[in-house]
Amino acid sequence: MKVIIDFDGTLTAEETQAESLAKKSLDTLANEIIGVARQQLAADYEATQARLLSAPHRYWWEVNGLIASYCDEGAFILNTTTLQVMIQDNPTYLQAVSAAFAQFEYDPVADCTNHLFHRHTAELPPAFKPAARDVLLALIAHPERTPIILTNSLGDKVRRHLATLALEGEVAVLGDTRQYDMDPDWTHHFEHPELGETQVWPLSEKYRVDLRRPAYYQALIRAVEDGNQQLAVVADTLSLPGALPLMMGIPFYLLRTPYTPAWCIQAVDTHPLGHVLNDLADLPAALDDST
Numbered sequence: 001m002k003v004i005i006d007f008d009g010t011l012t013a014e015e016t017q018a019e020s021l022a023k024k025s026l027d028t029l030a031n032e033i034i035g036v037a038r039q040q041l042a043a044d045y046e047a048t049q050a051r052l053l054s055a056p057h058r059y060w061w062e063v064n065g066l067i068a069s070y071c072d073e074g075a076f077i078l079n080t081t082t083l084q085v086m087i088q089d090n091p092t093y094l095q096a097v098s099a100a101f102a103q104f105e106y107d108p109v110a111d112c113t114n115h116l117f118h119r120h121t122a123e124l125p126p127a128f129k130p131a132a133r134d135v136l137l138a139l140i141a142h143p144e145r146t147p148i149i150l151t152n153s154l155g156d157k158v159r160r161h162l163a164t165l166a167l168e169g170e171v172a173v174l175g176d177t178r179q180y181d182m183d184p185d186w187t188h189h190f191e192h193p194e195l196g197e198t199q200v201w202p203l204s205e206k207y208r209v210d211l212r213r214p215a216y217y218q219a220l221i222r223a224v225e226d227g228n229q230q231l232a233v234v235a236d237t238l239s240l241p242g243a244l245p246l247m248m249g250i251p252f253y254l255l256r257t258p259y260t261p262a263w264c265i266q267a268v269d270t271h272p273l274g275h276v277l278n279d280l281a282d283l284p285a286a287l288d289d290s291t
Contacts, residue, residue, distance in 0.1 A: 002223060003139055003287065004174060006235035007151040007158050008121065009074050010255050010280065011132045014236075017124050018075035024120040025083060033112065034096040048086040049078065056261070057206035059085060063110050066182035066210050069239040075259050076121070077237065080113045087112065118153055126161040131281035133165045138284045140168060145287070146229065148172045150241060152179055174223065178215040179240040186212045190247040201243055203267045209243040216244055234283060238264040246271055253277055253286060 008014050026045060030038040052059040056072035061081045071081035087093045087109050094109070101108040101115075139147040148171070151158050155175030162171055189197040190211055201209040224231060234253040235241035237260075242252045246268075253275045254260070254268040268274035275286055 001144060001230045001232055001287070002146045002148055003283075004148045004150045004220075004223065004231060004233045005136075006233075006237075006241050007149050007153070007161075008076055009236035009257065010234060011129060011136075011149070012127050012161075013129050014127070015075040015258055016127050017121075018079055020124055021076065021117070021120050022079050022082075024123065025079065025116040028116060028119070029083075029093075033100045034093050036092070044086050044090065045082060048089070049082040052078070052082060052085065061180065063106050063180050063182040064184055066184055066212060067208070067239070068180040068182055068210075069237065070207065070261075072259065072261050073237040073239055073264060076117065077240075078259070080117060083113050083116065084109050121153060122157045126164050128161075128165065129280050131279065133167070135280055135283050136165065136167055136171060140171070142284075146172070148174050148223070150174050150177060150233070150235070152177055152240075174219060177219045179213060179244075181213060181215040182210065183212050183214050186214045188212075188214070188217070192247070201247065203263060207263050209239050209267075211244055211247055213244055216241075217248075220245060220248060220250065232287065234277075236260065238267060242268065246273055249273065251275065251290060253283065255280055 005011060022045065026038060026041045030036060030041050052071045056070055059071040059081055060067040061069045061077055061084065069077050071078055087097050097112045098108040101111045104111040136147055139145045149158055153175060155173040158173050158175060189199055192198045199211050201211060203209060232251045232253065233241060233245040234255065236255045236257050238254060242254060245252045251273045252268060254264065255277045256265060265276055269276050275290065277283060277286060
């Protein structure tokens with residue numbers, strides 16, 4: 001079995017890094033992109049984030065017009081969504097970002113927040129969860145399990161941080177998976193036991209997870225095709241790394257964190273292939289129980 005483990009928030013305690021990431025992002029916006037007072041940006045950021053958390057189902061990380069993740073699914077995701085909404089709601093900020101990212105891949109705001117995330121998470125020191133090293137060593141030592149680290153970032157950051165754990169041997173990294181790469185024109189459908197063929201997984205009246213993530217889908221397909229091993233995915237959020245594997249018939253282990261919304265826990269816990277971990281240290285035993 002290949003055990004694909006998300007990096008930020010699963011192996012790491014990203015909630016301890018989110019404030020530093022926000023500060024660095026605001027510094028860059030103030031000094032290099034928007035050119036307004038840092039104090040004003042910080043005030044707008046705090047007010048925007050409070051608004052998001054008062055009604056999280058109404059705010060999301062948007063890419064190509066589709067919902068990549070709801071704002072409260074992760075500490076880093078909340079930062080990204082706060083920045084996006086803050087920029088979009090202020091004409092001055094939006095104009096400056098549009099000018100700075102005129103040559104965009106998705107749209108100026110999405111490209112701006114992607115730039116801030118990748119640039120500044122690479123600058124943050126490692127913040128591994130206490131169980132991270134022991135769990136990876138247990139997986140490495142198991143004769144039938146291969147750990148693979150999943151990340152939207154480029155692999156160099158993750159490899160550099162993993163090196164600080166002094167693991168026995170190198171752990172493979174599945175980088176630049178672009179779980180957020182939403183494509184409204186993707187025609188692939190998934191078989192839902194109640195809905196039939198669908199591209200959107202409705203979880204409740206407030207939350208719907210869009211499955212149109214062809215880049216991430218292809219990354220998982222390649223992981224399956226290069227051997228006869230089964231897959232399992234482990235992560236701290238549902239929309240980005242978890243929903244697609246479940247719809248593909250791949251077991252998913254959701255790590256409960258201080259920021260995990262109840263609706264995510266319920267969705268995973270009630271799915272036949274879903275498992276909820278209360279601690280990263282529980283992963284090896286949970287894999288034993290389900291195989």
